[in-house]
Amino acid sequence: MFIGAIFSNMIIGLTGTPGTGKTSVSRLLQEHGYNMLYLTDLIKDECLYSEVDEGRDTLVADMDRVFSRVCELVGDDEGVNIIDSHMAHHIADVVIVLRTAPSDLRERLNLRDYSDAKIEENVEAECLDVILVESVEWCQKVYEIDTTGRMAEDVVSDVEEIISGVLSGNDAEVYQKYMPGSFDWSGGIL
Numbered sequence: 001m002f003i004g005a006i007f008s009n010m011i012i013g014l015t016g017t018p019g020t021g022k023t024s025v026s027r028l029l030q031e032h033g034y035n036m037l038y039l040t041d042l043i044k045d046e047c048l049y050s051e052v053d054e055g056r057d058t059l060v061a062d063m064d065r066v067f068s069r070v071c072e073l074v075g076d077d078e079g080v081n082i083i084d085s086h087m088a089h090h091i092a093d094v095v096i097v098l099r100t101a102p103s104d105l106r107e108r109l110n111l112r113d114y115s116d117a118k119i120e121e122n123v124e125a126e127c128l129d130v131i132l133v134e135s136v137e138w139c140q141k142v143y144e145i146d147t148t149g150r151m152a153e154d155v156v157s158d159v160e161e162i163i164s165g166v167l168s169g170n171d172a173e174v175y176q177k178y179m180p181g182s183f184d185w186s187g188g189i190l
């Protein structure tokens with residue numbers, strides 16, 4: 001799907017496995033003046049889901065309704081809109097995937113009230129590049145940022161560098177630096 005690629009109305013998806021830092025980075029981007037849309041909150045607040053998967057402790061989003069609602073919310077906004085969600089790559093055309101090495105990700109998720117099974121499911125998904133692969137399948141332009149052992153502020157600088165490159169219309173150098181497929185976490189599940 002594709003909402004907005006004309007430069008007066010650009011939608012950028014910030015995606016990644018849970019725990020890779022999307023929301024932490026998004027809050028900082030909001031402080032920097034970007035329009036942020038927190039999709040998980042929107043789905044919960046407006047009941048934009050078709051079922052509750054109790055086994056996996058998650059909501060199954062109704063993507064058609066989510067897509068329509070996002071169009072309504074940001075369709076006419078000028079400037080850059082950023083969607084924070086592990087599903088953002090199903091909506092935006094330009095997508096930034098946050099990545100975290102498995103050991104770091106497990107440490108971050110251990111701080112949450114998650115079951116062991118849910119932690120391992122997410123770590124395994126990160127090892128197998130699940131969100132990255134989906135992003136490349138769905139989106140025209142994908143960038144990847146490693147958050148491992150870094151401060152969220154440094155990741156924000158990377159995101160802003162990517163946005164500048166995209167807005168300039170000549171992102172060859174930036175694309176080279178943040179090209180998808182740069183990290184191999186597959187050793188993490190061996």
Ligand SMILES: Nc1ncnc2c1ncn2[C@@H]1O[C@H](COP(=O)(O)OP(=O)(O)OP(=O)(O)O)[C@@H](O)[C@H]1O
Nearest residue numbers: 017018019020021022023024108147150151152155
């Ligand atoms: N470089 C980093 N960038 C972002 N967050 C980081 C970084 N290093 C450590 N963290 C920590 O990792 C955690 C990431 O949680 P956060 O809720 O931002 O992730 P998320 O990807 O939005 O997860 P979810 O999809 O479940 O909402 C936070 O506790 C944050 O402080």
